[in-house]
Amino acid sequence: xxxxxxxxxxxxxxxxxxxxxxxxxxxxxxxxxxxxxxxxxxxxxxxxxxxxxxxxxxxxxxxxxxxxxxxxxxxxxxxxxxxxxxxxxxxxxxxxxxxxxxxxxxxxxxxxxxxxxxxxxxxxxxxxxxxxxxxxxxxxxxxxxxxxxxxxxxxxxxxxxxxxxxxxxxxxxxxxxxxxxxxxxxxxxxxxxxxxxxxxxxxxxxxxxxxxxxxxxxxxxxxxxxxxxxxxxxxxxxxxxxxxxxxxxxxxxxxxxxxxxx
Numbered sequence: 001x002x003x004x005x006x007x008x009x010x011x012x013x014x015x016x017x018x019x020x021x022x023x024x025x026x027x028x029x030x031x032x033x034x035x036x037x038x039x040x041x042x043x044x045x046x047x048x049x050x051x052x053x054x055x056x057x058x059x060x061x062x063x064x065x066x067x068x069x070x071x072x073x074x075x076x077x078x079x080x081x082x083x084x085x086x087x088x089x090x091x092x093x094x095x096x097x098x099x100x101x102x103x104x105x106x107x108x109x110x111x112x113x114x115x116x117x118x119x120x121x122x123x124x125x126x127x128x129x130x131x132x133x134x135x136x137x138x139x140x141x142x143x144x145x146x147x148x149x150x151x152x153x154x155x156x157x158x159x160x161x162x163x164x165x166x167x168x169x170x171x172x173x174x175x176x177x178x179x180x181x182x183x184x185x186x187x188x189x190x191x192x193x194x195x196x197x198x199x200x201x202x203x204x205x206x207x208x209x210x211x212x213x214x215x216x217x218x219x220x221x222x223x224x225x226x227x228x229x230x231x232x233x234x235x236x237x238x239x240x241x242x243x244x245x246x247x248x249x250x251x252x253x254x255x256x257x258x259x260x261x262x
Contacts, residue, residue, distance in 0.1 A: 012073075015082040017243040018251040022050050023085040032120075034097065034112040035105065044097035044109060045075050046120060047084040051091075057117065059126030059150075059262030060093040062109055064142070065102055066135035066177040072098035079240055083130065090255050092262055093122045102138045103180035110148055126150055126262045130254075133236065134158050134177035137168055141180035145190045151261035152193065153254050156200040156236050158208055159215040160184055167207035186218040194225040196257040198250055201232035208236075229253060 027048045035042040049058045063083060065074050074080055075096045084094040095113065099105040110127060117124030129152035131139035136157025142149045160181040161168045172179035181188075197216055203209045219226045231238055231250050238247045 012077040012079075014240045015078045016086060016239050016251065017241075018086065018239070018248045020086060020089045022089045023082070026050060026085045026088040028084075035108050037100075039100060040070065042070065042098045042100065042105060042108075043072060044095050045084075046122075047088040047094040047096075048121070049088050049091050049093055057121055057123040058091060058093050059128065060095060060113060060120075060122040061087050061128045061130050061258055061262070062095045062097070062106070062113070062142075064106055064129055064131035064135045064139040065097065065099050066131070066133075066138040066180075068100055068102060068176075068178075070098055070100045074098070079132070079237075083239075086251070086255060087130075087258065090259055092128075092258060093120075102178040103141055106138055106142055106180075110142060114148060128152065128258050128262045129154075130258065132156060132239075134171070134175055137172065138178050138180045140189070141184075143190055143193050143195070144181075144184065144188050147190055147193065149193060151196070151258065153196040153198075153258055155198040155239065155254070156203060156208070156234075157212070158205075159211050160186075161211070162186065162214050162218060165207075165211060165214070167211050171205070171207070186215070186222055186224075189219075189222075189224065191222070191224060194227070194257075194261050195219065196227045196254060197229070198254070199228070199230045200234040200236050200238055201230055202235045204236055227257060 029046040031043045033041045080096045087094040114124040132155040136154045158168045
């Protein structure tokens, strides 16, 4: 194992810095297939809400993956699993999925949830998105006009290149995530999907906040339904790295936003 691989695996053990009672007892349905191909079957894990009322199907949040991950390593990363448990305790079903083609497979997951909602015990008309960092560049592709996503919470993320910028394209090439909105603009986004944008004031990735600031300004100019939180003292990955009241407050706001719109 290389030093980089060891670093990634160590990071994968970290959990979100906010906890709720019942997180450890959430029921998880694992390895549910959603896509067959010659390369193999892709699966997802479904975190089921605690104390869901019989016959009352909950909304569902899809935690977006922006990197190819066909083995499903991301399904076991602490950031994703702890957010999934937080959401489930808050009353929302949550999906974490494996992917070969992030820009395609996200839409396949969304379609599968709509078509199999009854069997899965979720409401296929109430599907939301949660993404952070580089994964936001793929999450935005599910918010284009005609999308079925009802809302999206996007944390400290690379968004889309606007007004001649190439920051997201360069970061995609450097870090290996998919730039699923290359060539798109804010005019391509659905006008009625509520967005929750979180900015880390102490962001260290060059150009990320410049792009996020431009995205926010453009969204407001279009009068999109956007809620914005600036975590002034937060670092990139504050929900893992900054164990503070301010970070926990932003996490609670994120949960409240998703519950409100789903």
